[in-house]
Amino acid sequence: MTTSTRETDLEDVGKLVLRSGIAALMLSHGVYKLIHGHGHVLQYFASAGLPSWLGHGALLTEVAAPLAMIVGYKTRHAAALIVGSMAVAVLLVHRSQLFALNSHGGWGVELNGLFIVGALATILLGSGRYSLESYLQRRRALPHADPAPGRPAVIQRGQRGQPASS
Numbered sequence: 001m002t003t004s005t006r007e008t009d010l011e012d013v014g015k016l017v018l019r020s021g022i023a024a025l026m027l028s029h030g031v032y033k034l035i036h037g038h039g040h041v042l043q044y045f046a047s048a049g050l051p052s053w054l055g056h057g058a059l060l061t062e063v064a065a066p067l068a069m070i071v072g073y074k075t076r077h078a079a080a081l082i083v084g085s086m087a088v089a090v091l092l093v094h095r096s097q098l099f100a101l102n103s104h105g106g107w108g109v110e111l112n113g114l115f116i117v118g119a120l121a122t123i124l125l126g127s128g129r130y131s132l133e134s135y136l137q138r139r140r141a142l143p144h145a146d147p148a149p150g151r152p153a154v155i156q157r158g159q160r161g162q163p164a165s166s
Contacts, residue, residue, distance in 0.1 A: 008129075015128030016072075019079070022118035023069035026082055030062025044092045061085035069122065072131020079122040086115045 033041070042055035062085065065078035090098060090112050097108025107113060127133050 012129035015122075015125050016130045018118060018125070019069045019072065019075055019122045019127060019131075022079075022082070022115065022122060023066035026062055026115060027066035027070070030059060030066065033059060033062060048092050058085065069127075072127040072133050075127035075131060075133060076123050079119040082119040083116055083123070086112045086119070 038055060038058055041058045042052040045055045046052040061081045065081040065085075068074050068078040069082075090109050094109045094112060100108035102108055102110070
């Protein structure tokens with residue numbers, strides 16, 4: 001079964017929307033912690049008997065990882081950090097809500113769950129064509145204008161206006 005260019009473009013736009021949406025929502029939590037402090041996160045780790053310095057990882061997973069996801073660089077790694085961060089948040093902070101409903105009938109940890117599911121989908125789907133990773137990959141595939149001495153320029157069939165030969 002073949003897919004049309006339009007379908008492929010829509011799939012890549014969908015990947016962009018998914019990864020950017022999850023990342024932007026997560027980034028808002030990280031920016032809040034940068035502005036107002038994240039001492040409460042350090043306290044959660046300490047109260048669980050863990051080294052409080054582990055709480056600094058929240059800034060990594062709520063600022064650096066979302067920024068990487070938005071531009072589409074190391075997207076799967078960044079999404080994995082978000083999955084891990086949200087799993088830790090559920091276990092340390094929201095454990096009592098794990099099997100509860102909120103006042104509106106929603107799952108007690110539905111926001112964490114949505115972050116986890118969205119990040120897992122991003123891990124499975126990758127960053128797509130509209131990403132820094134894809135741009136860098138396409139750029140590496142192009143022939144260099146000035147190849148290293150003694151090395152021929154690499155031109156793939158049908159590339160750079162060259163007719164594809166049989």
